[in-house]
Amino acid sequence: AQHRYASLRDLPAETRDGAVIGMHMNAGLMADLPSLDNSGAEGVGLFRTELQFLIRNRMPKRQELAEIYARVLDAAHGKRVQFRTLDIGSDKVLPYMKPTDEPNPALGWRAIRVGLDKPGVMRMQLQALIRATRGRPLAVMFPMVAQFDEFKAGRDHVFRELEREAALGHVLPERVEIGTMLETPSLAYAPRQFYEMCDFISIGGNDLKQFFFAADRENERVRRRYDTLNVSFLSLIEGIVQRCDAAGTSVSFCGEDAGRPVEALCFAAVGVRQLSMRPASIGPVKSLLRRVDLSEARAVICEARENGRQSVRQPVMEW
Ligand code: PEP
Numbered sequence: 194a195q196h197r198y199a200s201l202r203d204l205p206a207e208t209r210d211g212a213v214i215g216m217h218m219n220a221g222l223m224a225d226l227p228s229l230d231n232s233g234a235e236g237v238g239l240f241r242t243e244l245q246f247l248i249r250n251r252m253p254k255r256q257e258l259a260e261i262y263a264r265v266l267d268a269a270h271g272k273r274v275q276f277r278t279l280d281i282g283s284d285k286v287l288p289y290m291k292p293t294d295e296p297n298p299a300l301g302w303r304a305i306r307v308g309l310d311k312p313g314v315m316r317m318q319l320q321a322l323i324r325a326t327r328g329r330p331l332a333v334m335f336p337m338v339a340q341f342d343e344f345k346a347g348r349d350h351v352f353r354e355l356e357r358e359a360a361l362g363h364v365l366p367e368r369v370e371i372g373t374m375l376e377t378p379s380l381a382y383a384p385r386q387f388y389e390m391c392d393f394i395s396i397g398g399n400d401l402k403q404f405f406f407a408a409d410r411e412n413e414r415v416r417r418r419y420d421t422l423n424v425s426f427l428s429l430i431e432g433i434v435q436r437c438d439a440a441g442t443s444v445s446f447c448g449e450d451a452g453r454p455v456e457a458l459c460f461a462a463v464g465v466r467q468l469s470m471r472p473a474s475i476g477p478v479k480s481l482l483r484r485v486d487l488s489e490a491r492a493v494i495c496e497a498r499e500n501g502r503q504s505v506r507q508p509v510m511e512w
């Protein structure tokens with residue numbers, strides 16, 4: 194199937210009415226990186242750093258991580274890579290960390306909550322990222338931020354480590370951008386100042402959807418119960434994009450749904466201009482986007498909403 198889309202690789206995901214959608218890829222292992230050239234992705238919209246922690250039976254050392262991140266940046270040849278700090282807890286349990294016995298791990302002590310309460314690992318990771326850049330730009334973001342002060346606290350850690358690394362005589366990144374994942378409905382309604390402070394926002398649709406519909410993404414009985422193209426979810430996404438646009442903050446969508454062509458089209462129709470997905474999805478998504486008129490898609494979605502439809506899927510598929 195890949196070669197079917199090979200001819201699209203170097204073409205933009207431009208709709209018939211001239212909207213250009215940025216196509217980025219998700220990654221987490223060194224083995225993913227050759228896809229950056231093969232898929233035509235413009236960069237890595239989500240680098241899941243926890244995979245490097247999950248494949249080991251001990252905590253990786255700062256030096257090891259710095260070497261891995263440096264190789265990621267080398268392989269990117271100047272394309273942008275958005276590193277996400279460690280997202281552990283919930284479904285991602287490290288074998289060498291004391292398990293926490295929580296009744297609802299997805300709602301529990303995970304990701305940035307761990308990072309802020311026990312900052313040792315996060316600080317080590319930030320040091321490794323700063324060293325890995327060797328003067329190149331750095332883009333780092335935090336997982337599972339639920340309110341403004343968590344973002345500010347994470348950001349302060351980055352500033353502190355930059356100062357510390359400078360004092361130790363390490364070369365600092367040429368530019369540092371600090372962003373966040375938006376994976377909780379609460380963050381969608383954070384104050385304007387939050388949106389202004391973020392250098393970029395990446396919508397983590399997998400978690401955002403599970404929390405929005407209160408339906409466990411790991412639970413087969415409920416995980417497909419609610420349609421991503423439900424009008425309520427699309428309105429949530431649209432509102433987030435509007436708040437980002439008003440603040441001048443770039444926003445991308447990086448959950449699995451970004452790699453599904455009809456979903457990607459609907460996100461674009463409500464204003465999303467950057468998508469990040471597994472590399473194999475870039476061809477199919479681009480192929481559909483290049484064939485559609487986005488303002489027509491938008492009209493179909495608006496009409497479905499006005500007619501009280503629960504999901505826009507059927508109207509969009511029939512259009
Ligand atoms: C998400 O939640 O949408 C996301 C991209 O992060 P992960 O799937 O790693 O939780």
Ligand code: MG
Pocket residue numbers: 336376397399400
């Ligand atoms: Mg997530």
